[in-house]
Amino acid sequence: MSHFDFSREIKIRFYIVLLYYQYEYRKGGNRMRAIFVGVVAILLVATMGASATVTKVKWDGGGIVEVRWKSDDDAKMTCYTAGNKIKGRLIAEDKNDNPYGYGVDTSDVKVSARVKNGGEIEYWFKRTDSYKPMYGKAGQEVYTYIISDNKAKFKWHSWSNYAHYRSCNYGWQNDNQIVAKGEHYILHRFYVNKHNGASIEIGADGKTELTIMNEDHWGKSFKFGKGCGCYTNAKVTIKGEGFFNQVATAKHHLETDTGIEIDGNAYYQVYVEFTKGFHFGNFALEGE
Incomplete structure (x- = not known):
């Protein structure tokens, strides 16, 4: 979507579990199980301007944080972290640039998440719009899921525009x-x-x-x-x-x-x- 609307809703939702969260994972007859207890401290900063909409989220604590973000009709992303001790940050940007007047903005997401003492991380990004006459259909997806009874960490960079999708981690997390x-x-x-x-x-x-x-x-x-x-x-x-x-x-x-x-x-x-x-x-x- 090329038009920027200051009243547009930023689609981010948080789930903070104060009692407990339980997960199980079964693979080859084995079972991984943990109970997460605690409260997560969350900092959300959303900056709207004529050039871009930037959303920054930080979290630190224990429990669950789920962020759901939508860049108009151009891209969407979900980031989920749950565990006894979790920490992370996310920067999501709808550039509102509409290159060449194709009606598709550039979308950019950088995420860093980690869990300790048992937990899971899930990330999903989907490109939902493109300039079809020249570049074909949208629908490209990247998905990551990690679960551990000890430690796990994840750093990723997703980028999409009117022509294609890219996971360009160089400069964000090379290795x-x-x-x-x-x-x-x-x-x-x-x-x-x-x-x-x-x-x-x-x-x-x-x-x-x-x-x-x-x-x-x-x-x-x-x-x-x-x-x-x-x-x-x-x-x-x-x-x-x-x-x-x-x-x-x-x-x-x-x-x-x-x-x-x-x-x-x-x-x-x-x-x-x-x-x-x-x-x-x-x-x-x-x-x-």
Whole structure:
């Protein structure tokens, strides 16, 4: 939406649990369970101007914080943090710039969240508008979920405009955007449509350091672990036992940085189980 309205509602909601919050996660017969007790201190600052609308949120304490943000009809985001001790900050910006008069503003979200003594983090960003005559349909999504009985942290940068979506973490968090310790589960996925995209799933007891510095989209094509006009930085190191599962699909063509190329309804998977550790130095790929 190109028109800026000072009366426009900023769609942010907070849920603060004063009694308790309980979660369970089951994987392979195992169960992770925790009870969170406490109060979260929240600071919200929203700045409206003719050039941009900037919303800044900080939280610190124990319990649950959920932020739901909408950049008019151009993009939307949900960030959820729950745990015995949680801390984070979020900067969401609707630039109200309407480049080239295409009717789609630039949207930008930066988030940093962490939990201690058990908790979970969930993040979702969806590009909901585009200039279709030249750049095709919107609908690109990035999603991350982390749960741990010990510690976890997450730093991410999402950006979208009339032409494409990007996760450009360079300069915000170059390495280890997703880290978890203890018994934990991680899911991250990036899909530009129902056919084209990639995901990584990890379940482990130990410590995981996962780096996905960039993701990029143009038309129906995508880049995972690379893009944004920057160097490739896509790696994972896991200490302990567990599994690693990467899946990518592409309707026409898919190729990995390790030299694999697949044509026509491509399906690519790397699945590994381990007892003492695992390292993958470059899992970057692209498809269309």
